[in-house]
Amino acid sequence: MVTKKKEAKKKIFLESILVFFIAIAPFIYKTYEYLPLNADGSISFLWFTIEDNGFQDASFYVWFLTSKIVPLYLFIFWFLTSRDWWYHIIIIPIAMYAFQLFELIFDSDLQIDTDNIWWIIPVCMVTIPFVYFIRIKLYDKHVHGIDLEAMDAELEELKKKGFQVEDQNTSVDNTVEKEDESTMSLADKVNTKLSTNSIETFLKGIQDRLQGWLNFKF
Structure with missing residues (x-):
């Protein structure tokens, strides 16, 4: 009972922090207007000094930073708490x-928000087809009434029953399966590793681990 109360207190505390940062997002975005600007274009705040980093002055640089940081953490909160199939x-x-924030902080040239679009392409190539496959599965299940997972489970059950009746065929089937695995092409192996279920399990595991660390249970 005490443990549940502690978990509830921790959950409410962490969710309160989340709500707090969502509420002050517009004010964080506007911080560049209120930071004291020095004569050399830098900003001195507490024990920190922010240089212009190639911009007109440090306030312009902070504006670019907040325009990346605020949407970034809001999207992360959304990802952690979403329960939609397309999350x-x-x-x-x-x-x-x-990527834009990384380029803004660490890139040494005078151009920003340029090449980072190419960095996103690999992420899109994995995420977009994966979400589309989930949509197909949901459409087949709820519109057409085709539940592929249930069909696979039923076939697996029939296969197990068949193995129990025909013990002699079991060893033969296992030998054939091993031969099939050994002769499986590289494309088939990659397709198996990158199947919809495998990627879904991987991404869901990431979300569950993050929620576990932060104790977000929705």
Whole structure:
């Protein structure tokens, strides 16, 4: 009972922090207007000094930073708390703002928001087909009444019953399966590893681990 109360207190505390940061998002975005600007174009705040980093002045640089940071953490909150079937697609804007923020802080040239679009393409190539496959599965199940997972489970059950009746055929079938695995092409192996269920399990595991660390249970 005490453990449940502690978990409830921790959950409410963490959710309160989440709500707090969502509520102050517009004010974080506007911080560049209120930071004291020095004569040399830098900003001194507490123990930190923010240089212009190639911009007109440091306030302009902070404006660019907040325009990336605020949407980034809002999308991360959305990803952590979403229960919609398409929540995986939120990874794309998260990656976009993360790459833009990385380029803004660490890139040495004078151009920003340029080449990072190419960094997002691999993320899109995985996420978009994956979400589309989930949509197909849901459409088949709820519109056409075709439940592929149930059909697979039924076939698996029939296969197990068949193995129990024909013990002699079991060893033969296992030998054939091993031969099939050994002769499986590279494309088939990649397709197996990158199947919809495998990717869904992987992404769901990431979300569950993050929610476990933050104790977000919805």
